[in-house]
Amino acid sequence: MTHLDYPSTALPDDGPHGSEERGPAISPLRPGMDPGKIAVSSQWTLIWQKFFSNKVAVAAGVVVLFFYFIGLFAEFLAPTSPSLAQPRFTYAPPQSLSFFVTDADGGWTWQPHVKGYTTTVDPASLRRAFAIDENSVIPVGFFVEGTPYRFWGLIEMKTHLFGPLDPSQPMNLLGTDSLGRDLLSRLIHGTRISMSIGLIGVVSSLVIGVVLGALSGYFGGWTDLVIQRIIEVISAMPTIPLWLGLAAAVPIVWSPITVYFVVTLIVSLLAWTGLAREVRGRFLALRGEDFVTAAILDGSGRARVIFRHILPLLTSHILAVVTLAIPTMIVAETALSFLGIGLKAPVVSWGVLLQDAQNIRTVATAPWLLIWPAGAVVITVLAFNFLGDGMRDAADPYET
Amino acid sequence: MPMTTQTPSATALAKPTRAQHDDLVSAAASAPVLSVRGLSIDFHLRTHVLHAVRDVSFDLFSGQTLCLVGESGSGKSVTARALLRLIDPQAKVSGGSITLQGPDGELRLDTLAPNGREIRAVRGGRIGLIFQEPMSSLSPVHTIGSQIVEALLLHRKMTKAEAKAETVKLLRQVEIANPEQMADRYTFEFSGGMRQRAMIAMALACKPDILIADEPTTALDVTTQAEIMDLIARLQRETGMAMLMITHDLGLVAEVADSVAVMRWGRVVEQGPVDAIFHAPHHPYTRKLLSATLRLDTAAKRTAPATTGQPLLSVRGLCKGFGTTNWRGQQTFAIKAVDDVSLDLWPGENLGIVGESGSGKTTLGRMLLRIIEPSNGSILWQGNGQAAEVTKMQRPELAQYRSAVRLVFQDPFASLNPRMTVKQVIADPLIVAGALKGAALEARVGDLLELVGLERSAMERYPHAFSGGQRQRIGIARALALDPRVIIADEATSALDVSIRAQVLDLLLDLQKRLDLSFVFIAHDISVVRYFCDRVVVMHKGRIVETGPAEQICTRPAEPYTQSLISAVPNPDPRNRRMLHRTRFGA
Numbered sequence: 001m002t003h004l005d006y007p008s009t010a011l012p013d014d015g016p017h018g019s020e021e022r023g024p025a026i027s028p029l030r031p032g033m034d035p036g037k038i039a040v041s042s043q044w045t046l047i048w049q050k051f052f053s054n055k056v057a058v059a060a061g062v063v064v065l066f067f068y069f070i071g072l073f074a075e076f077l078a079p080t081s082p083s084l085a086q087p088r089f090t091y092a093p094p095q096s097l098s099f100f101v102t103d104a105d106g107g108w109t110w111q112p113h114v115k116g117y118t119t120t121v122d123p124a125s126l127r128r129a130f131a132i133d134e135n136s137v138i139p140v141g142f143f144v145e146g147t148p149y150r151f152w153g154l155i156e157m158k159t160h161l162f163g164p165l166d167p168s169q170p171m172n173l174l175g176t177d178s179l180g181r182d183l184l185s186r187l188i189h190g191t192r193i194s195m196s197i198g199l200i201g202v203v204s205s206l207v208i209g210v211v212l213g214a215l216s217g218y219f220g221g222w223t224d225l226v227i228q229r230i231i232e233v234i235s236a237m238p239t240i241p242l243w244l245g246l247a248a249a250v251p252i253v254w255s256p257i258t259v260y261f262v263v264t265l266i267v268s269l270l271a272w273t274g275l276a277r278e279v280r281g282r283f284l285a286l287r288g289e290d291f292v293t294a295a296i297l298d299g300s301g302r303a304r305v306i307f308r309h310i311l312p313l314l315t316s317h318i319l320a321v322v323t324l325a326i327p328t329m330i331v332a333e334t335a336l337s338f339l340g341i342g343l344k345a346p347v348v349s350w351g352v353l354l355q356d357a358q359n360i361r362t363v364a365t366a367p368w369l370l371i372w373p374a375g376a377v378v379i380t381v382l383a384f385n386f387l388g389d390g391m392r393d394a395a396d397p398y399e400t
Numbered sequence: 401m402p403m404t405t406q407t408p409s410a411t412a413l414a415k416p417t418r419a420q421h422d423d424l425v426s427a428a429a430s431a432p433v434l435s436v437r438g439l440s441i442d443f444h445l446r447t448h449v450l451h452a453v454r455d456v457s458f459d460l461f462s463g464q465t466l467c468l469v470g471e472s473g474s475g476k477s478v479t480a481r482a483l484l485r486l487i488d489p490q491a492k493v494s495g496g497s498i499t500l501q502g503p504d505g506e507l508r509l510d511t512l513a514p515n516g517r518e519i520r521a522v523r524g525g526r527i528g529l530i531f532q533e534p535m536s537s538l539s540p541v542h543t544i545g546s547q548i549v550e551a552l553l554l555h556r557k558m559t560k561a562e563a564k565a566e567t568v569k570l571l572r573q574v575e576i577a578n579p580e581q582m583a584d585r586y587t588f589e590f591s592g593g594m595r596q597r598a599m600i601a602m603a604l605a606c607k608p609d610i611l612i613a614d615e616p617t618t619a620l621d622v623t624t625q626a627e628i629m630d631l632i633a634r635l636q637r638e639t640g641m642a643m644l645m646i647t648h649d650l651g652l653v654a655e656v657a658d659s660v661a662v663m664r665w666g667r668v669v670e671q672g673p674v675d676a677i678f679h680a681p682h683h684p685y686t687r688k689l690l691s692a693t694l695r696l697d698t699a700a701k702r703t704a705p706a707t708t709g710q711p712l713l714s715v716r717g718l719c720k721g722f723g724t725t726n727w728r729g730q731q732t733f734a735i736k737a738v739d740d741v742s743l744d745l746w747p748g749e750n751l752g753i754v755g756e757s758g759s760g761k762t763t764l765g766r767m768l769l770r771i772i773e774p775s776n777g778s779i780l781w782q783g784n785g786q787a788a789e790v791t792k793m794q795r796p797e798l799a800q801y802r803s804a805v806r807l808v809f810q811d812p813f814a815s816l817n818p819r820m821t822v823k824q825v826i827a828d829p830l831i832v833a834g835a836l837k838g839a840a841l842e843a844r845v846g847d848l849l850e851l852v853g854l855e856r857s858a859m860e861r862y863p864h865a866f867s868g869g870q871r872q873r874i875g876i877a878r879a880l881a882l883d884p885r886v887i888i889a890d891e892a893t894s895a896l897d898v899s900i901r902a903q904v905l906d907l908l909l910d911l912q913k914r915l916d917l918s919f920v921f922i923a924h925d926i927s928v929v930r931y932f933c934d935r936v937v938v939m940h941k942g943r944i945v946e947t948g949p950a951e952q953i954c955t956r957p958a959e960p961y962t963q964s965l966i967s968a969v970p971n972p973d974p975r976n977r978r979m980l981h982r983t984r985f986g987a
Binding site for chain 2: 006007008009010011025026027289290291293294295296297298299300304309312313
């Protein structure tokens with residue numbers, strides 16, 4: 001071993017005159033970015049930044065917003081009324097949209113149109129069969145006058161975003177159902193019901209779930225014990241028979257809208273348990289944190305500690321959970337209506353539309369009755385799930 | 401000689417050139433086992449690149465200990481982990497070389513694949529590693545023995561029976577009693593110190609040439625720390641391995657190091673033999689670190705107030721038991737966390753409560769505020785002229801008491817709500833008390849921020865924009881918001897770096913002078929208590945062992961327990977090693 005008594009070596013003094021270092025060395029990834037900015041941005045800014053870096057979630061969010069937009073302006077966006085029956089065109093196949101017509105001398109003219117139908121009657125079965133007539137042109141356009149409606153039940157209007165210039169001519173871009181009603185219009189109106197049932201259902205289960213979960217987690221002991229046993233009992237209930245029973249109990253004289261709210265309530269009364277457990281777990285973890293103790297020592301009462309100090313920390317998580325819960329609601333409504341115990345005609349929802357596709361013969365002759373409503377459900381549920389996943393990942397911006 | 405011997409007046413960066421280095425190596429008695437040259441590591445983060453390690457060079461020699469010293473964020477742990485290529489995926493080694501000397505020539509560790517066969521042979525085989533957290537670095541579902549056997553089977557050609565016998569031998573070597581039985585025990589049956597011994601046994605299983613110890617004793621009590629450091633020193637003497645120790649504790653460095661490298665913000669600002677670093681430091685940062693390091697014989701310049709009049713707070717026979725109630729509703733206390741504690745706090749006094757983990761000091765502090773309800777005993781509060789029994793207070797009185805006696809927390813990160821701005825945090829007690837509103841409230845928060853040495857503009861920011869020391873200042877401002885009489889500081893400085901710790905302690909002393917405060921200062925670090933407190937209460941296993949003036953407790957302790965505690969405190973002076981009593985050459 002050598003004698004360790006030589007002097008130490010130091011970097012040159014970076015005293016007041018030199019280039020004194022004031023912190024760790026950082027260089028921005030791209031020129032012009034200021035890492036210091038992150039330090040002063042609020043938690044929500046960080047959450048948004050993280051969310052927007054997830055492209056799939058952003059795309060899903062756009063899809064969800066698009067569906068809500070459709071639901072919001074359903075009457076205007078739908079080419080015709082969802083209940084307008086066209087006896088001449090039952091099970092008519094989808095028409096395709098074209099934009100140019102060829103005139104007599106072979107030139108092309110701009111004219112959006114759909115092709116008309118030719119009807120043949122099968123002499124043996126007396127069933128009508130439709131074929132697209134390439135020669136008949138039904139001109140369509142934007143902002144056309146069509147079937148009258150009350151916008152949001154308030155304003156008398158006739159203008160539709162698009163439709164045939166002559167309202168008496170058929171335009172069924174997605175085909176028609178057994179009564180000759182336009183599937184596209186029904187799908188658009190169904191969007192309103194199906195998307196809002198998810199929202200309303202989730203809001204009511206959110207309130208129950210957050211309040212009971214917060215109480216359970218914060219107080220613990222007997223409160224926790226009781227609430228958790230209630231949750232277990234509710235989770236143990238077989239849902240389909242329960243729905244069947246409750247739906248059967250709904251008086252037949254109630255209006256479709258009342259039934260709609262009751263169904264929503266039934267669905268949400270069973271769906272809050274997951275959220276309550278989530279919130280309880282978070283409260284259990286947070287109530288022991290130093291800042292909660294600090295709030296208690298500051299003199300805050302229980303309600304203030306729960307709602308002012310702890311709950312704001314959970315909002316992003318709750319939002320994510322809610323986003324993931326909405327598709328469950330939508331699927332539940334669809335399933336209930338499909339089974340005939342949820343919403344019933346004349347209310348139009350995706351589940352009600354799928355009722356038409358219950359037997360194999362319909363599916364074979366008019367597959368569009370299955371494809372489009374089912375497609376809408378699948379796309380919505382996927383979009384909500386991607387969105388919810390993205391939000392959950394973004395909810396905690398400090399995790400890497 | 402292992403280090404370059406540049407004169408302090410040299411202006412060039414103190415990095416040895418290749419030629420210089422070769423000269424030095426040939427001149428040295430032995431070649432380094434491991435040499436690091438110009439190591440740089442970048443972290444590619446979401447928005448920026450952090451140059452965590454910049455141009456770091458050092459050598460490790462057989463039988464010698466190099467200490468990497470630095471405050472948090474200095475890059476010392478990353479450097480050590482880079483030697484074993486155990487760095488995070490977003491970190492990239494952007495330059496430099498790591499050369500390991502072996503029986504079959506040199507091995508460039510920096511060029512090996514991060515999870516390849518060669519580096520795995522080095523990990524645990526040539527270089528052993530001890531982590532800071534003995535609680536989380538051992539598997540909870542395997543026995544201690546089987547974890548060591550696994551290391552042996554991976555690196556040494558042994559049968560299972562041989563490995564088992566070797567395991568027992570290793571456990572005996574690290575001074576674990578009854579190694580045959582203990583090998584079959586699980587991690588949770590080991591105490592913190594024993595787990596760290598088991599970790600050392602595992603690290604030594606393959607007779608490594610180099611031992612990397614990353615803050616090996618930070619999570620342990622001083623007496624356990626002294627035992628572990630004794631053990632490591634003995635093993636190093638016996639096996640002649642080189643050691644790289646990473647620590648922030650200059651006291652520990654002085655006790656064990658042969659040479660020292662001081663790191664700040666990713667760079668080695670000064671390196672040299674331990675004696676030169678402590679007695680002839682060149683770099684201002686080294687000097688700053690040394691002056692911020694507290695010794696058992698340094699005390700703040702203040703005169704202890706009289707302890708004759710009426711005490712502010714009198715605690716008599718306070719007990720807290722944890723246990724169950726039996727079927728007849730009688731309480732049976734399996735553990736007495738605090739057992740019959742009596743103490744007094746006089747106005748203007750700083751009372752220190754010292755003890756190792758599990759001594760009940762934190763429980764005692766929390767009982768003073770009734771965050772934990774005492775099982776027995778009385779707390780008499782005489783802040784308002786007349787005596788009030790705290791244990792019997794109802795809600796409005798308790799709220800009043802709690803506004804006069806405030807708590808400052810240990811963890812500056814957990815004690816501030818991340819979703820509230822600094823203004824909301826500090827104003828919260830004022831809003832709840834209904835004292836102030838609007839502009840007056842904002843002015844008060846601004847005053848409080850200035851009082852604790854922060855800018856007024858800080859109030860719109862969120863806690864995550866502040867460093868640990870600044871956050872602790874925010875916590876102090878919150879405690880001061882209601883004009884308290886007493887502040888209970890529960891390990892308020894133990895999560896802070898040395899230089900920040902000194903600043904916060906001086907801030908507290910300054911506030912005491914200006915605001916006429918009394919402190920109950922709970923700490924495990926005796927040097928801090930010596931610096932800050934007038935009187936000290938030493939706790940052990942829930943009981944008070946000794947009470948007395950700080951100076952007397954630290955220099956002439958009466959009780960054997962206090963004596964052992966004080967003697968285990970590392971002394972930040974390599975010429976006067978207290979902890980290990982090693983003989984030194986030179987100087």
